[in-house]
Amino acid sequence: MSGYQQALASFLALLPLMSNFNPFCVKVLFSKSVKLSKLFQLSVSINVENLCVIDNILWGLGSAFSGMLICPEHCKLACTDQGECCHSQCLGSCTEPNNDMACSGCLHYYHEDRCVPYCPPDTYKFEGWRCITMDLCSQVHLPGDTPFVIHGGECMLDCPSGFTREANRMFCTPCNGLCDKVCTSPIIDSVNAAQSLKDCTIIEGNLDINIRRGNNIASELESFMGLIQTVTGYVKIRHSHALGSLSFLKSLRYISGQELIDNMYSFSAIDNQHLQYLWDWNQHNLTIENGRLFFRLNPKLCMIEIHNMWENTGIAVKPEKGDFRNNGERASCESHVLKFKSNITTSHSMRLTWERYAPQGYSDLISFVVYYKESPFQNITEFDGQDGCGSNSWHMVDVDLPQDKINDPKVSLQQLKPWTQYAIFVKAITLQVENKHITGAKSDIIYIRTRPSPPSMPKDARAYANSSTTLMVKWSPPAFPNGNLTYYLVRWQQQPEDRELYQHNYCSKELKVPIRLPGTGFTDMEDNTKPTKSDLAGGDKGPCCKCQKTPEEKDREKDDRVFLKIFENFLHNAIFLPRPPDRRRRDVFGSANDTLLHHGVGRGNSTIGPEDNSTDGIPPIREFPFSEDKSTAEYLEILNLRPFTVYRIDIHACNEEVGRCSAGAFVFSRTKPAGKADDIPGKVTNGRSDKVEGCVVLHWPDPFMPNGLILMYEIKFRLGTEPEKHECVSRQQYRLYQGARLTNLGSGNYSARVRATSLAGNGSWTDRVFFYVPPPKRDDGVAFYLVIIIPIIVTLFIATLTTVVFFVNKKRNSDRLGKGVLYASVNPEYFSAAEMYVPDEWEVAREKITMHKELGQGSFGMVYEGLAKGVVKDEQETRVAIKTVNESASMRERIEFLNEASVMKEFNCHHVVRLLGVVSQGQPTLVIMELMTRGDLKSHLRSLRKENATSQVLPPLKKMIQMAGEIADGMSYLNANKFVHRDLAARNCMVAEDFTVKIGDFGMTRDIYETDYYRKGGKGLLPVRWMSPESLKDGVFTTMSDVWSFGVVLWEIATLSEQPYQGMSNEQVLRFVMEGGLLDKPDNCPDMLFELMRMCWQYNPKMRPSFLEIISSIKEDLDPPFREMSFFFSEENKPPNTEELDMEVENMENIPLDPAPTRQPPTTAATAPSSGCVVGGTPPPAAQQLSPMQGPGTPLLGPMSPTSPGQVASTSLGQASDKPSGHVSANGPAVVLRPNFDELQPYAHMNGGRKNERALPLPQSSAW
Known part of the structure; x- marks a missing residue:
C-alpha cells in the first residue's frame, strides 16, 4: 500500500457515524480496497474510481450484521469498545467515556481538540464540522487565489444567493434587487464539479458538460445549476450518457456566443446516448445571440426537438446540412397519439381505458407502459425526473396486450392518495426492426384528481377554561385533509367524578382533600405569556441566540405529536373497563355521522341539574349525553357548562362531499370553579333530640350546583364566648341526617356556622345559627346511691375471689410436690x-x-x-x-x-x-x-461461588483464617461469660459491612434454614449435622461441643457453605457421627486449615482445643485491628487466680455443683476501651449439668440461674471445674483450666487409648 493509501486508511478509520448530521462525500481515485472499521452508517455516496463495490467493500464490517459492538440503549450516540457511554458531543465512538476530547468524531463542531455544541465567540463554522478564526479563514484559498468569505457566522466559499462580496473585504452584503453571481465554470464531469456552480447566475466563459455516470443526476444538477441564466461563451454537451433532458438548466435564458466552437457553433450536443428531450418551449425562453446549433450522434433525440430549438432561440442563420446528422435513429419520432377513452376514479384507485393501437405489423407491438406521478401543477413533461442511469420519478405499470382484438387495453392504478392530482400518460412499446421504420405511439399527459375521502383526525387538540361555564377548544388541521374540509364537528360530554371520591372519609387525618385544578391548555399560554427576563437573556445556553428549528425538525415534531395522539386513541379503544350489561357502548364515529347526515347539527345545552341521590351517597353509574356543534374555524368556545366539571371533547374533521367525518381527536378539560357555587343555600336549622340529652342536630341543604362534588362539611360552634370548637362532617355522615349531629353538649346558649368543601376548595361560612341546650333532668336519690354502692360490692367480690383462688392453688401445689426441694x-x-x-x-x-x-x-x-x-x-x-x-x-x-x-x-x-x-x-x-448489612455467613459464602465452574475458587487462606479467628474470639467471649451457644453454624454467624464475622443474634435463623434441623424422637429441632457425638448421644452441650461445631463451620468456609455430610439423611448422619465418622477434606482446602478441623473433631471432647487455644495458634496471621478489637487481647481475658492453679485434681473433682462456697468468679471491669469487649456484669454461678431430658428444646443461649433452669453453662457429666492446660497466651501467662480426662472413659479409645493427651498437636500457622 502506498503512503497515500495508508494516510487515507488512517483517515477513514476515524470516520464517525454520520446519519442526519454531517453528510459527506469521499472521492478516491486510485484505491482498490478501503477498511472502514469505524464507519457505522453510510447515508450518502462514495466515488471511488477503481473500487468495485461488490467485491472489495466489506460492508458487513460496518454494519450490525457482523457482530459489531452495539452501544447500550442509554448511550445516545456513541460508546467505547467496552460499551461505556461517550460524551454527549461524541459521534461514532471514543477512547474514553464522558470525555469530549476523546471523541472519534463530533456531533456538532470540533474546536481546539474538543467537541463543542456551537462555535465559541470570534470563531466561525468551516465546512460544517469545525471552528476556525478569522485569520485562518482569510488564509484559505481556492486554486484561483480567491479567498473565502465570512457570512452568517460561517467561513464559506462564496456569498450565498442574494448577497455579493464586498470589495477588498471578506464579508457579504445584500444585493439591491436581483443579485447576480458570476462564476467561471470548469468542465462539469460529475456532480461534485457541478457543486461549484451552486447559486451562480452568470457563467463567465463556456459551459462544458461531460457527465458519463451517476445516480439521480437530474435532481442533483438542477439543485446546483438551476439558477444559471446567462452563458457568455458557448454551451457544449458531449458524451453525457447520464442525461435524458436539459430541463435541469431551467433558468438558462441567454447564450452570448462571445466564444464559438470552430468559430461557428454556440450550442453543441455530441454523442449523448440517452438525450431525448431539450426544453418545453411553451414555458422556456432561450435566446442565442451569436453562432449556430450543432447536434450529432444523439440516437434518441428526434429532429423535431432540434428544429423546435432552432425556431425558438432566434437564430437568423439557417442550419447547414452537416449540422444535424445521426440523430433520432433509435427513437420513435413519428408517434401516434393515443387517446384515453374512459376513467373511473375512486379515492384510492383509477381505472383507465385507452384506444386500441394497431400498427401496420401488429406483431411488432409488445406491450404498453403507463406512467403516473403526483403533480400538484399541470406543467410537467414526460422527461422530468429522468436520466440515463435509470433514475425516474415516474411510477410505471406494464400492461399486456388484450388477448382478443376487440377489447381496449386498460389498467387499474391502486394505492393512490385521496384528493391528489396525478399526471398520467401511456406509451406503446414496439419492436425495433433493422431497416424498418416503425411509428411509435404515446398519449399526451393528462391530469386526473382522485376522489376525496374522510380526512385524518385533527392534530394538536387542546382545551382550556375561560370561565366556570365555558371551555375554549383549539386544534390544528388534519395532516391529510383528503379533500376540501367543509367544517369541524365538535362533540363534548360531561365526565363523572371518580367514584372513589364518594367513598372516602376526608375527615380522616390520613386523607388529604384532593384539590383539583381547572384545565389549562397551550394556546392560552401562547397568547398571553411574554418572555421573561431569563428567556430574553438566554440563560447559560451560550453566547448565541437559540437557533431557529429547521422545517425538517418542525415536521418531525409534528409527526411525533400526531403519533402520540393516535397511540393514545388506540390505548383508549383497546384498553377499557367492561360496562355493565345494561349499558350500550357508544359509537363515536357513528354518532357523529348520523348527526351530520340525518338529524342535522345544532348547538347543545350542556347544563345538567344536580346528580341523582342514592341512599349510600354514591350516585348510580350514569352515562351523560353528548352535545355537539360545528365550526368552520379551527377553534370553538363551548358555553353553558357546569362549573368545575371535567368534559371530554371530541373534534372531527368533516368533508361534506364525502358525507363522512374523520375519527375524533379528543381532549379532557375542566371548567373553572364558580365563585359562590360551594356556598350553602338557605339557612342552617337545628333540632333537639328528645332521647339523648346534650344532643343537637343541625340541618342545611346541599349546594345546588357545586364545583365538582362536595367532599365534606365543617362546623364551628361555641358555648357563649368560649373558643370555637371544630367538627368535621363527612359526606356519608351528612346523608344520614341531612346535616350533622352534635353530642355531649353542656347546657347553655350555643352558636354554630357551617361551610362546605368541594374539589375546588372551601366555600363560604354560613350565618351563625343560635340554639339553646337545656340542663339534664334531675332524678331522685336512688341513682346516686347506686353509683356509690355498686362499685363497692364489685370490689369486695373480686377480692374474695382472688383470695380463694390463691389458697386453692397453694394447696394443690403442696399436694403435688410434697415437702422438700422444689424442682x-x-x-x-x-x-x-x-x-x-x-x-x-x-x-x-x-x-x-x-x-x-x-x-x-x-x-x-x-x-x-x-x-x-x-x-x-x-x-x-x-x-x-x-x-x-x-x-x-x-x-x-x-x-x-x-x-x-x-x-x-x-x-x-x-x-x-x-x-x-x-x-x-x-x-x-x-x-x-x-x-449486619451482608447477611449471614452462609449466604455470604455462597455469594462467592462462581457459576458454571467445575471447581470453586476459595478465598485466600489468610481471609479464611481471619474469619475463623473472629468466630473463635466471639465464642471465647461467650465461654468466658459461662454461655454455651449449642447452635454454632455459618447460618448463625453474621457478616458486617467491613466483612467482619460476628456471632449472630441467636434464634433469628431457625425459620430461614429450617431444613438444616432435624426432630429426634418427637423433641425439638436439632442441628444434627453440626452436633458433636456426645451431644447426639447423651444430650450433653458444653463449650467443647461448640468447638466441634466450630470445626464444621471451618468446613463450611472451605467449601463455600456446602451442606455437611451431603448424600446422607439425618438418621444416617446421627449413626455416622456417633460411630466416629468425620467429614472428608474439601477440595483445594489448605492442609493447615484441615488439621485445625481435625483437632476440633476429636471424639473425646477433652482432646479438643479451647477457643482461646485456637486463637493463640493462628494469632500471628490475624489482621492488626484484631488486636485492638478482640476479646482475646483485651484486659477481660485475664488468667485465673494462682490459688486455683494449686488445687489438686482430686479436690477439683469433688467440688460440689454449686461452686459459690468454694470459688468466687473473677471480678471484671465495667469497660474495656481498647478491645471493644466488655463483660456485661458479674458472671453467673457455675452452671449445673444439663439433663438429657431437657435436650435442645431449651433456649439456645443463656446463663444458668435458679429462675432459668433450661439455660445452661459449660457443663459435662460430672464436670464442675477446669484443669490448667499449661498453655501460655501471647498477651501473658493465661492458663486455661481443662476438665478431668478420666471422667469420660468411653471416649478414650477413639484417641488410641490416650486419655490425658491430645492425639495431635495444634497446627501452627505461618505467614503466607
Whole structure:
C-alpha cells in the first residue's frame, strides 16, 4: 500500500457515524480496497474510481450484521469498545467515556481538540464540522487565489444567493434587487464539479458538460445549476450518457456566443446516448445571440426537438446540412397519439381505458407502459425526473396486450392518495426492426384528481377554561385533509367524578382533600405569556441566540405529536373497563355521522341539574349525553357548562362531499370553579333530640350546583364566648341526617356556622345559627346511691375471689410436690411472674424507630432494616436491624422474645452482634440489633461461588483464617461469660459491612434454614449435622461441643457453605457421627486449615482445643485491628487466680455443683476501651449439668440461674471445674483450666487409648 493509501486508511478509520448530521462525500481515485472499521452508517455516496463495490467493500464490517459492538440503549450516540457511554458531543465512538476530547468524531463542531455544541465567540463554522478564526479563514484559498468569505457566522466559499462580496473585504452584503453571481465554470464531469456552480447566475466563459455516470443526476444538477441564466461563451454537451433532458438548466435564458466552437457553433450536443428531450418551449425562453446549433450522434433525440430549438432561440442563420446528422435513429419520432377513452376514479384507485393501437405489423407491438406521478401543477413533461442511469420519478405499470382484438387495453392504478392530482400518460412499446421504420405511439399527459375521502383526525387538540361555564377548544388541521374540509364537528360530554371520591372519609387525618385544578391548555399560554427576563437573556445556553428549528425538525415534531395522539386513541379503544350489561357502548364515529347526515347539527345545552341521590351517597353509574356543534374555524368556545366539571371533547374533521367525518381527536378539560357555587343555600336549622340529652342536630341543604362534588362539611360552634370548637362532617355522615349531629353538649346558649368543601376548595361560612341546650333532668336519690354502692360490692367480690383462688392453688401445689426441694419444670401453659419482662435502661421510645425494607424472616417474626435515633453514642441516626413478633404470637412467645433480647444485654463484644435497644411498650414489640448489612455467613459464602465452574475458587487462606479467628474470639467471649451457644453454624454467624464475622443474634435463623434441623424422637429441632457425638448421644452441650461445631463451620468456609455430610439423611448422619465418622477434606482446602478441623473433631471432647487455644495458634496471621478489637487481647481475658492453679485434681473433682462456697468468679471491669469487649456484669454461678431430658428444646443461649433452669453453662457429666492446660497466651501467662480426662472413659479409645493427651498437636500457622 502506498503512503497515500495508508494516510487515507488512517483517515477513514476515524470516520464517525454520520446519519442526519454531517453528510459527506469521499472521492478516491486510485484505491482498490478501503477498511472502514469505524464507519457505522453510510447515508450518502462514495466515488471511488477503481473500487468495485461488490467485491472489495466489506460492508458487513460496518454494519450490525457482523457482530459489531452495539452501544447500550442509554448511550445516545456513541460508546467505547467496552460499551461505556461517550460524551454527549461524541459521534461514532471514543477512547474514553464522558470525555469530549476523546471523541472519534463530533456531533456538532470540533474546536481546539474538543467537541463543542456551537462555535465559541470570534470563531466561525468551516465546512460544517469545525471552528476556525478569522485569520485562518482569510488564509484559505481556492486554486484561483480567491479567498473565502465570512457570512452568517460561517467561513464559506462564496456569498450565498442574494448577497455579493464586498470589495477588498471578506464579508457579504445584500444585493439591491436581483443579485447576480458570476462564476467561471470548469468542465462539469460529475456532480461534485457541478457543486461549484451552486447559486451562480452568470457563467463567465463556456459551459462544458461531460457527465458519463451517476445516480439521480437530474435532481442533483438542477439543485446546483438551476439558477444559471446567462452563458457568455458557448454551451457544449458531449458524451453525457447520464442525461435524458436539459430541463435541469431551467433558468438558462441567454447564450452570448462571445466564444464559438470552430468559430461557428454556440450550442453543441455530441454523442449523448440517452438525450431525448431539450426544453418545453411553451414555458422556456432561450435566446442565442451569436453562432449556430450543432447536434450529432444523439440516437434518441428526434429532429423535431432540434428544429423546435432552432425556431425558438432566434437564430437568423439557417442550419447547414452537416449540422444535424445521426440523430433520432433509435427513437420513435413519428408517434401516434393515443387517446384515453374512459376513467373511473375512486379515492384510492383509477381505472383507465385507452384506444386500441394497431400498427401496420401488429406483431411488432409488445406491450404498453403507463406512467403516473403526483403533480400538484399541470406543467410537467414526460422527461422530468429522468436520466440515463435509470433514475425516474415516474411510477410505471406494464400492461399486456388484450388477448382478443376487440377489447381496449386498460389498467387499474391502486394505492393512490385521496384528493391528489396525478399526471398520467401511456406509451406503446414496439419492436425495433433493422431497416424498418416503425411509428411509435404515446398519449399526451393528462391530469386526473382522485376522489376525496374522510380526512385524518385533527392534530394538536387542546382545551382550556375561560370561565366556570365555558371551555375554549383549539386544534390544528388534519395532516391529510383528503379533500376540501367543509367544517369541524365538535362533540363534548360531561365526565363523572371518580367514584372513589364518594367513598372516602376526608375527615380522616390520613386523607388529604384532593384539590383539583381547572384545565389549562397551550394556546392560552401562547397568547398571553411574554418572555421573561431569563428567556430574553438566554440563560447559560451560550453566547448565541437559540437557533431557529429547521422545517425538517418542525415536521418531525409534528409527526411525533400526531403519533402520540393516535397511540393514545388506540390505548383508549383497546384498553377499557367492561360496562355493565345494561349499558350500550357508544359509537363515536357513528354518532357523529348520523348527526351530520340525518338529524342535522345544532348547538347543545350542556347544563345538567344536580346528580341523582342514592341512599349510600354514591350516585348510580350514569352515562351523560353528548352535545355537539360545528365550526368552520379551527377553534370553538363551548358555553353553558357546569362549573368545575371535567368534559371530554371530541373534534372531527368533516368533508361534506364525502358525507363522512374523520375519527375524533379528543381532549379532557375542566371548567373553572364558580365563585359562590360551594356556598350553602338557605339557612342552617337545628333540632333537639328528645332521647339523648346534650344532643343537637343541625340541618342545611346541599349546594345546588357545586364545583365538582362536595367532599365534606365543617362546623364551628361555641358555648357563649368560649373558643370555637371544630367538627368535621363527612359526606356519608351528612346523608344520614341531612346535616350533622352534635353530642355531649353542656347546657347553655350555643352558636354554630357551617361551610362546605368541594374539589375546588372551601366555600363560604354560613350565618351563625343560635340554639339553646337545656340542663339534664334531675332524678331522685336512688341513682346516686347506686353509683356509690355498686362499685363497692364489685370490689369486695373480686377480692374474695382472688383470695380463694390463691389458697386453692397453694394447696394443690403442696399436694403435688410434697415437702422438700422444689424442682422447676418447663410447662408450656404456665409462666411465672419472674419471667415477665420489665422495662429498663435499654428501653427505646417507639417514635425514634423508623422501619424501611424487609431483611428476612426470624424465629419470632419478620426482621427489617431501619433507622434508630440516639441508640449509639455520638450518632444522631444509626442503621439498625429491627426484629419483630408476629401479630398472631401468644403472650408466652412475646415474653420469650423479650427474654431472648435480655440475654443479649449481657454481651458487649466486637465479635458478637450487639443489642442496641428494646421497644416493649405498645405493639408490636421491637428488638433493635446491630445491622449486619451482608447477611449471614452462609449466604455470604455462597455469594462467592462462581457459576458454571467445575471447581470453586476459595478465598485466600489468610481471609479464611481471619474469619475463623473472629468466630473463635466471639465464642471465647461467650465461654468466658459461662454461655454455651449449642447452635454454632455459618447460618448463625453474621457478616458486617467491613466483612467482619460476628456471632449472630441467636434464634433469628431457625425459620430461614429450617431444613438444616432435624426432630429426634418427637423433641425439638436439632442441628444434627453440626452436633458433636456426645451431644447426639447423651444430650450433653458444653463449650467443647461448640468447638466441634466450630470445626464444621471451618468446613463450611472451605467449601463455600456446602451442606455437611451431603448424600446422607439425618438418621444416617446421627449413626455416622456417633460411630466416629468425620467429614472428608474439601477440595483445594489448605492442609493447615484441615488439621485445625481435625483437632476440633476429636471424639473425646477433652482432646479438643479451647477457643482461646485456637486463637493463640493462628494469632500471628490475624489482621492488626484484631488486636485492638478482640476479646482475646483485651484486659477481660485475664488468667485465673494462682490459688486455683494449686488445687489438686482430686479436690477439683469433688467440688460440689454449686461452686459459690468454694470459688468466687473473677471480678471484671465495667469497660474495656481498647478491645471493644466488655463483660456485661458479674458472671453467673457455675452452671449445673444439663439433663438429657431437657435436650435442645431449651433456649439456645443463656446463663444458668435458679429462675432459668433450661439455660445452661459449660457443663459435662460430672464436670464442675477446669484443669490448667499449661498453655501460655501471647498477651501473658493465661492458663486455661481443662476438665478431668478420666471422667469420660468411653471416649478414650477413639484417641488410641490416650486419655490425658491430645492425639495431635495444634497446627501452627505461618505467614503466607
